[in-house]
Amino acid sequence: MTDAAHVPGGGPHDPALKRPTLDERRLRRRYAAERRFKAYGVAAIAIAMVALVWLLFSIVAQGYQAFVHTHIKLDVFFDAELLHPSGRNTPESLAGANYGAVYKKALRDRFGDVKKRRDRRSLYALLSQGAEDDLRDMVLADPSIVDTGQAVWLTASDHVDMLVKGKIERDRPERERPIKDRQLAWIDALMADDRVETRFNTRFFSSGASREPELAGVWGAIMGSIFTMMVTLLLSFPVGVGAAVYLEEFAPRNRWTDLIEVNINNLAAVPSIVFGLLGLAVILNFFGVPRSAPLAGGMVLALMTLPTIIIATRAALKAVPPSIREAALGIGASKLQVITHHVLPLALPGILTGTIIGMAQALGETAPLLMIGMVAFIVDIPTDPLSPATVLPVQIYLWSDMPERSFVEKTSAAIMILLAFLVVMNAVAIYLRRRFERRW
Amino acid sequence: MSPLSLIVALLALSVFAYYFGRRRAFAMAGGRSRSLHSRPGYYGAYVALWCALPALGVFALWLLAQPGVIESIVVSALPEAVRGLGPDRMSLLLNDIRNVADGTFPASAAAPHVAEAAARLNRLDATGKGALAALALTLALAGLVFARSRVAPALRARNQVERTIDILLIACSSIAILTTIGIVLSLVFESIRFFGKIPFFDFVLGIEWSPQTALRDDQVGSTGVFGAIPLFAGTMLITLIAMLIAVPVGLLSAIYLSDYADLRVRGAVKPVVEILAGIPTVVYGFFAALTVAPLFRGLGESVGLDVASESALAAGTVMGIMIIPFISSLSDDVMNAVPQSLRNGSLAMGATKSETIRRVILPAALPGIFAACLLAVSRAIGETMIVVMAAGLAANLTANPFEAVTTVTVQIVTLLIGDQEFDSAKTLAAFALGLVLFVITLAMNVVALHVVRKYREQYD
Numbered sequence: 001m002t003d004a005a006h007v008p009g010g011g012p013h014d015p016a017l018k019r020p021t022l023d024e025r026r027l028r029r030r031y032a033a034e035r036r037f038k039a040y041g042v043a044a045i046a047i048a049m050v051a052l053v054w055l056l057f058s059i060v061a062q063g064y065q066a067f068v069h070t071h072i073k074l075d076v077f078f079d080a081e082l083l084h085p086s087g088r089n090t091p092e093s094l095a096g097a098n099y100g101a102v103y104k105k106a107l108r109d110r111f112g113d114v115k116k117r118r119d120r121r122s123l124y125a126l127l128s129q130g131a132e133d134d135l136r137d138m139v140l141a142d143p144s145i146v147d148t149g150q151a152v153w154l155t156a157s158d159h160v161d162m163l164v165k166g167k168i169e170r171d172r173p174e175r176e177r178p179i180k181d182r183q184l185a186w187i188d189a190l191m192a193d194d195r196v197e198t199r200f201n202t203r204f205f206s207s208g209a210s211r212e213p214e215l216a217g218v219w220g221a222i223m224g225s226i227f228t229m230m231v232t233l234l235l236s237f238p239v240g241v242g243a244a245v246y247l248e249e250f251a252p253r254n255r256w257t258d259l260i261e262v263n264i265n266n267l268a269a270v271p272s273i274v275f276g277l278l279g280l281a282v283i284l285n286f287f288g289v290p291r292s293a294p295l296a297g298g299m300v301l302a303l304m305t306l307p308t309i310i311i312a313t314r315a316a317l318k319a320v321p322p323s324i325r326e327a328a329l330g331i332g333a334s335k336l337q338v339i340t341h342h343v344l345p346l347a348l349p350g351i352l353t354g355t356i357i358g359m360a361q362a363l364g365e366t367a368p369l370l371m372i373g374m375v376a377f378i379v380d381i382p383t384d385p386l387s388p389a390t391v392l393p394v395q396i397y398l399w400s401d402m403p404e405r406s407f408v409e410k411t412s413a414a415i416m417i418l419l420a421f422l423v424v425m426n427a428v429a430i431y432l433r434r435r436f437e438r439r440w
Numbered sequence: 441m442s443p444l445s446l447i448v449a450l451l452a453l454s455v456f457a458y459y460f461g462r463r464r465a466f467a468m469a470g471g472r473s474r475s476l477h478s479r480p481g482y483y484g485a486y487v488a489l490w491c492a493l494p495a496l497g498v499f500a501l502w503l504l505a506q507p508g509v510i511e512s513i514v515v516s517a518l519p520e521a522v523r524g525l526g527p528d529r530m531s532l533l534l535n536d537i538r539n540v541a542d543g544t545f546p547a548s549a550a551a552p553h554v555a556e557a558a559a560r561l562n563r564l565d566a567t568g569k570g571a572l573a574a575l576a577l578t579l580a581l582a583g584l585v586f587a588r589s590r591v592a593p594a595l596r597a598r599n600q601v602e603r604t605i606d607i608l609l610i611a612c613s614s615i616a617i618l619t620t621i622g623i624v625l626s627l628v629f630e631s632i633r634f635f636g637k638i639p640f641f642d643f644v645l646g647i648e649w650s651p652q653t654a655l656r657d658d659q660v661g662s663t664g665v666f667g668a669i670p671l672f673a674g675t676m677l678i679t680l681i682a683m684l685i686a687v688p689v690g691l692l693s694a695i696y697l698s699d700y701a702d703l704r705v706r707g708a709v710k711p712v713v714e715i716l717a718g719i720p721t722v723v724y725g726f727f728a729a730l731t732v733a734p735l736f737r738g739l740g741e742s743v744g745l746d747v748a749s750e751s752a753l754a755a756g757t758v759m760g761i762m763i764i765p766f767i768s769s770l771s772d773d774v775m776n777a778v779p780q781s782l783r784n785g786s787l788a789m790g791a792t793k794s795e796t797i798r799r800v801i802l803p804a805a806l807p808g809i810f811a812a813c814l815l816a817v818s819r820a821i822g823e824t825m826i827v828v829m830a831a832g833l834a835a836n837l838t839a840n841p842f843e844a845v846t847t848v849t850v851q852i853v854t855l856l857i858g859d860q861e862f863d864s865a866k867t868l869a870a871f872a873l874g875l876v877l878f879v880i881t882l883a884m885n886v887v888a889l890h891v892v893r894k895y896r897e898q899y900d
Contacts (some may be wrong), residue, residue: 041696063618242612271822281626364720
């Protein structure tokens with residue numbers, strides 16, 4: 001270094017001598033670089049935030065209208081003749097009666113000038129098949145309304161619903177829209193009469209899957225998810241906690257336990273679809289668990305959730321200070337007593353937090369369930385873990401594939417419901433952690 | 441009795457056994473628990489374990505064996521002519537019988553021998569479940585009575601109960617290994633069967649993928665071709681796009697949050713970014729298919745580019761968004777692990793913050809960041825729902841991000857959705873693809889975890 005200073009011709013401005021110069025320009029450049037770098041960071045965070053907001057906004061914007069559905073008010077006469085021409089009036093015959101005829105008659109009465117068969121058919125198409133169910137429910141709830149006239153709000157068809165919600169443009173050429181000009185005129189006439197209204201869509205929360213968008217609901221998928229999660233929880237919680245307790249408290253350090261640990265870490269990173277293949281090959285084809293059943297889905301998801309629960313439980317057990325174990329051992333407790341009486345209760349908040357987070361992941365999981373047949377089209381609400389079912393995320397996947405315009409809003413609404421469940425679960429986990437976490 | 445109610449009954453019985461055993465122990469000791477070897481609860485647990493474990497074991501074994509046994513009985517009772525069918529036709533026939541038996545198809549529409557076999561299947565199933573219930577309950581009661589007779593003050597109940605629980609805990613922790621073994625065995629066996637039909641090198645090196653096999657042998661032109669290169673290329677393309685978005689955004693936001701943002705901002709922003717990690721992938725898939733893909737298509741049209749509606753770009757972009765929190769939280773950990781002394785040293789030399797980060801912290805954290813990226817890549821390769829919903833089905837061999845490509849996971853899903861016979865090359869191909877996926881992601885994870893561990897040791 002000192003040699004360099006004595007090189008002939010060397011001076012303070014010699015470029016060969018890389019001495020830091022504190023000249024203004026260089027400093028300004030460095031500060032500008034500093035600000036730029038900081039701006040990159042802000043931009044990166046902004047991108048992530050914008051993506052999140054965009055995602056949530058697009059789903060809410062597409063889906064919030066699914067919670068209401070268009071209804072049409074008609075003056076219906078519950079004509080006993082039309083309901084059951086044979087004249088009997090027992091509850092069974094009322095349940096199986098022809099309610100379609102009743103609302104069709106009401107529509108014909110409202111628009112008396114519609115005579116042609118084809119026109120009548122497109123007139124009837126204003127209402128959904130669900131209108132029959134509406135009428136049946138009314139009559140079954142109160143059979144005395146037979147042979148009386150009532151003003152009734154009936155479920156409109158999905159095209160009418162889309163039109164009223166502004167998702168079918170009126171000024172398109174007639175060939176390109178599902179609502180024809182004549183139907184448009186009828187709807188306008190009804191609207192002028194204040195007979196068209198969007199009302200809260202109870203059917204969306206109470207019914208199962210359907211090919212008709214206005215009849216489709218999430219209840220079947222929610223029940224399927226509940227049964228699947230029950231199976232997952234019952235299998236993965238005891239096994240996961242047991243495994244973690246063994247590895248953390250009992251296991252000697254040897255090859256076998258090392259192998260188990262490596263395995264758990266790797267299982268946590270195996271793609272979920274591979275678990276689906278495992279479920280198909282082993283749980284369905286080898287063990288013969290019924291296809292599409294929440295039992296099979298719950299077993300696959302339990303295997304996937306296991307690493308999460310084990311890792312969280314081990315962290316919670318590690319956080320319990322050794323002095324507690326030593327104190328309990330010192331007054332004569334056995335190892336099992338130390339764990340069940342002292343360590344596990346103290347670690348429980350952490351264990352539960354980890355379990356809830358694992359269950360939230362399992363609730364959102366789709367891919368492995370596609371492999372084991374939970375994609376079947378199932379109309380019935382599942383009643384137990386062995387009946388065929390689908391789950392909420394799979395229902396979202398199925399609906400997103402449907403061609404009808406109004407399934408887009410159903411899908412978005414189902415996503416909102418799924419996200420609401422996840423938010424609640426995570427909030428509970430955060431609450432547990434805040435409320436019960438102890439620092440030693 | 442359904443298996444579910446049987447389990448409930450067994451559990452109720454063992455709860456009863458617990459109190460029974462405890463009372464018995466008290467009675468034997470004349471009400472003074474001091475003369476007992478163990479605390480009374482242990483005698484209760486002893487009786488309960490004797491009551492529950494043998495019965496549950498038999499229950500599990502029986503349920504595993506029952507379908508196979510019943511099937512062979514049903515097959516052996518089929519008419520002579522039907523039994524001579526090959527294994528493929530036989531499995532189809534069994535499927536029909538099962539469908540009739542559980543009421544999916546009406547029995548009236550089925551052939552008479554199928555309807556009869558289905559009825560037999562249902563009868564045998566009911567008999568089997570009845571016998572199981574009787575056997576399990578008898579065993580539980582026998583265990584209860586036996587254990588109760590053994591209860592005495594000198595019985596070392598605690599030692600026995602604790603040893604049993606020890607074994608149960610070991611069994612719990614071995615399930616992780618069993619799962620891995622199950623994955624490997626199922627993938628390897630089905631893949632071997634697949635490579636028995638399609639040569640290995642045709643699969644790994646072939647550049648054409650069209651898995652449609654003919655339904656009948658005499659149909660023309662549709663023997664499946666299983667060259668997986670287009671799938672690998674498509675997966676790589678989408679993964680590359682995802683990483684191009686996720687790595688800069690994730691890394692820079694981690695840097696900002698750990699080194700620039702004050703605590704308040706960090707506490708507010710970090711959880712929000714992590715929400716991205718908690719959103720189910722099916723939601724991202726819907727977002728990609730219905731919002732992002734049409735947007736890119738429209739943007740492409742406005743500048744005269746032809747963007748496919750299932751472009752790799754849309755799927756890759758959304759996958760990148762999904763992976764951002766993954767990269768940012770992993771690299772945050774890694775950069776926090778760089779010792780503060782390095783930071784302080786650099787700052788003390790007059791370096792600005794960004795110079796410190798770029799010249800000191802990033803080089804020091806590089807192995808960890810590399811591992812984080814590797815984990816993220818393995819995540820992206822294995823991601824299914826986004827590509828199933830937003831990427832294409834046709835196997836194009838292209839590097840153009842505006843075209844539709846397909847991926848390994850998309851093909852696994854499309855090959856396996858729906859009913860089909862289990863030993864066609866088409867179904868087996870899904871397992872071969874699954875094996876490739878498993879091996880690649882496993883290798884990446886092992887390398888990444890190794891790097892992370894080695895790197896941690898360096899600074900600890």
